Amino acid sequence: MQRSEFFKNFWRKPIFATIIAILSGFIVAAIILASAGYNPWTSLGALFYGMFGRPKYISNVIIKSTPIIVTGLSVAFAYKMGLFNIGAEGQYIMGALAANVVGYLVDAPAIIEIPLIILAGVAAGALYGGIIGLLKGRYDINEVITGIMLNWIALYFSNYIVNLEIFHKPNTASMYAINESGYTSLFTQWKTTEAAATFFQEHPFIGDIMRTDVNMGFIIAVALTIFISWVLFKTTKGYQLRAVGYAQEAAEFAGIDVKKNVIQTMLIAGGLAGMAGVLNITGIFPHAVSQLSAFESYGLNGLCVAFIAGGSPIGCILAGLLFGGLLYGGQSLQYMAGAPSEIINIMIGTIVFFVGLEGLVGMIVDRIEKRKAAKSKESGSSDSGKSGSGTGGSDKKETVTTETKQEIQSPELKTLETGKSQ
């Protein structure tokens, strides 16, 4: 009973529209590839091979996705209370920078070192996000504007610190790496031993995976996602945040301190984005911040991830994996098929665009349903009532909730789109 209901309503759900959007992205990319003279089938084949073709590719996709999932989570969290955290990029930079500075200066055993680095990175990100929250909550300055400006400040501040003599590693473009006790990579020491080499020869599958920077990051990202879901949906605080997000005035009338909530939300969102920076510094080579000439786009990709996920924390994991896969696999698109890797950006843009048109899919579904209903009425079939008014009470209820959801989402989606174009 439940199963049939699930399938009947599946194509009315946001997730269906998202799948359509992702497929559209692939189709548009295929058309562009074909018109540029590349075989779309082999090109997309190369893309998928680059994502899943070898155990280490899958491992690299997960590694690449980890920070994007966490920044996506940061954006999604702030978004739940109606805040558009475009400043995630800056918070990421500050988190990574603080993690690197502390990880380099402090040389303690891993059990102290790692928590210390995490604390530093999260605190830096949280404070940086808190600035946005404070300006928004206290003085009602738009968080998009302050966010963008603070991103640039973070970029140049980071470059300044990277080039300070005590931190800059000579003849490189980066800082000194953090001390090895701060690595969250797994088996770093063991990997280079001879015992490991023979083990890898006997177990090529594991050996292949071990060639990558396997680290704890993804597990931490999943744990954070569960934690954030719990905060949002199972605690009073989360209820307040969501209430403010749905209807600020109503929430204020109900006695929720909106200003305080804005600041707290931005502190948490900033801390999350900072955590993404920590995961990158502790987890992957070169374990250091490099001089940046442009944004690395971890925060901005987080926006897209949160958007594709429809603001759902769990969805961020899936959208993050998709994103990481496209970014990583895209490099083999060019290596193997010769097609420019920019096609990946077109694909991502198309997906985001079609996710923005989510309402359209609903409309099309409505129209198809109506036409079907009309047809079945014409033919005088007995089950005409099934698709029209709905036979079961639960069925009706389900339709109502999805509709209200869409209504609520549409103004939010507009905000997201305008933000993206900045």
Add this chain to the structure above:
Amino acid sequence: MKKWKAAAAVVLTIVLLSFTLTGCSMPQKDDSTFSVTMVTSDGGINDQSFNQSSWEGLQKFAEETGSEVRYIESKQPSDYLTNLDRATDSYPDLIWGIGYTFADPILTIAKANPDMSFAIVDNAYDDTPFNVTGVVFRAEESSFMAGYIAGMSTKTDKVGYVGGMKSAINDQFQYGYDAGVAYAAKERGVKIEVMNQLVESYTDAAKAKAIANKMFSQGADIVFHSAGGAGQGVIESAKDNGKYAIGVDRDQSYLAPDNVLTSALKNVDTAVELVCQEKMDGQDIGGQTLSFGLSDDAVGIPTENKNMDPEVYEKAMEVRQKIISGEIKVPATEEAYNAYAASLGQ
């Protein structure tokens, strides 16, 4: 709960789809064809500079020898190691890392793959692993010529230099150039002021342009740059101000035909080609650093310089001979430059 199921369905679809596609697999190792793969730095393949030159060298090499060449583009420094690792998947005979920022990644990957050969452009290790070849350029030699030409051509007796980031490589350009200007100043018996500034980036063209604008407004009439992609800002600035810029790495006169005086060439393509050829011929090039300079035609200035006084060009060619013969010892570091400047002063 339903959301969960739907999500599971998506993941399953993607995974299944991927299995059907694994049929189109990677090109496997083919012993009969010599193959080379290069990994670009984060400037990208069309950086009008190193990556592009290297790729052109490889393409030429492929044309002449029928070898197979590929490149992988990096978007950010954390991509370097994963891209090098990806390059090893097809077992090429030689893997290039383009630029000194590859120093650590190449060391790591070379250690993990003792059965493969690697080369790095623009980096010399203190202790080169047996399967790594460092390729460096005596860029101070071409910069000296650029400085000499600037010193001979300036009308205001003020010239500028816009560098990328502080490094041993960048020092070669800066002090080579400064020394060339000083040499010209001595020959002309005047004092020439050199304004030196770094962009702190190889991609921030807007900042480089602002720096060059400032130098031109302070009276400089020729500005030399060694700021990679960012240097395009310097050339734009020369165009806007109606002054001269000196290009770097490639003949950059096509960017502003009337405003590029000359270019300090670093023929990375020549060097890349030479090294590939040596490797193909079966020479053991690992464990050492190969240095290329004026004598190899790996650095120099273009033969066509329509904005330059032919007399200056003739003199610059004399200077070139003096550098090759060792009569002029070009400084490449601050210390050497100070000693050199002192020796000129006498």
